[in-house]
Amino acid sequence: MATLSLSSGTTIDEIANRIYRISTPVEIPGGGFSFNQYLIDDDEPLLFHTGLRKLFPVVREAVERIMPIDRLRYIGFSHFESDECGALNEFLAAAPRAEPLCGQVAAMVSVGDFADRPPRALDDDETISLGQHSVRWLYTPHLPHSWECGFLMETTSSTLLCGDLFTQGGSHPPPLIESDILEPSEAFRQQMDYFSHTTNARAMLERLAALQPTTLACMHGSAWRGDGAALLRALADRVERN
Template sequence: METRVDEIADGIYRISTFVPDVAGPAGFTFNQFLIDAEEPLLFHTGMRHLFPRVSEAVGRIVPVDQLRWLAFGHVEADECGAMNAFLAAAPRAEVAHGLQGCLVSLNDLADRPPRPLAHGETLDLGGKEVLRRRVLHLNTPHVPHNWEARVLFEETTGTLLCGDLFTQLGDGPPVTDHDLVEPALAAEETFRQTSCLTAAVETMRSLAHLAPRTLAVMHGSSYYGDGAAALRALADGYAERFSPEVAFAARPSVLAGSNAPRG
């Protein structure tokens, strides 16, 4: 495995580890994103066993003990498995997450009390005015999955830290201006990770109003370009491909042998 570091937007770094024997022959990337600011923020920690690799990569940009904030899309091993290892390595660091995630999981799981964020709350990471970093917290329950799911939007660079949205298989370039929608829909066909389809489609369309210039994607390449159009196209693709009618038509065996009443 190789862990590489690439700057995908001004002062925002993608830390990526490609694992070839996960998710079939194409393999899978596990990505973290570091915002280099007066109060540095790491979005995703990686799994516990990746901590040595990820922390070494963070240290190429800022000293690990200077990290101020740890954040992630939802509570899952690849998003926050190394959370407590980073808390131990960075004495000033706090976990910042939505209130729901704090109440349900993080008040118990985190070695230090987390900082709960309200929907629409902005976390100021500091810096000079032109380079000031601010991240907007937005609750996206069940999108793409988990009750406490959320995204962060870095306002200065227009970067949407979108977690598992736009997940792709394989090991593409760090950032691309090529279409991510078809690869993301293909990955959804494999994983079926997204829940509450109607809510997911509406949430993606609402995120398009942010007009992000960069989509920081946890699994696969990030995207630079018209992020609003990409979000709307992904929403349309989900609505067309994964509506209940399409899903059941494509998978008639779902009801085969069930005890459902027969008309």
């Protein structure tokens, strides 16, 4: 896997066929951290996560190393939070054909008002073709947090764009690993307590596991490759215990 590094410290890596992880290191109180976006380069390209508004220039530069930014067709995210969609309107201005892509709840409570163009609001289990890739919206309210939360499953490569699940600390994690991410992500969760404690977590994690993802595209830390179903079920066990 070849890594392209920009002057900002942002790196670009292809973690699955034409699915690129764009990762920017930052320093926060207590140590380093990373903000990841995922670009699916296809006939109808999709950027999942925009990054913080102040990161727009570096994320835009990274996207343009892969393709012209005005080709973007969809700008998606898991839930309405600054690191997920803070630069949404900046990307909409740079990509005239692009639509915000989110769930029905996010469109209703936030995105319909915030975004400079109307969102494409997806029903639970709805699939959109990007060309050679397809993405399926999975509504997961309050997993790990926010009423409008959900994830996209890229069905061709079995890549789950899993947002804040399996968040790992550190500013320069490897782009794609096959070693354990449950323990470091659980250590981070115990420290920050950012899960919602929803009683429906196991059922939602089991639904994700049933899709048998082989790549997990995490928003913070390394992406991961392996038996995603087993890992998601192990997370369900841990969440039920504490």
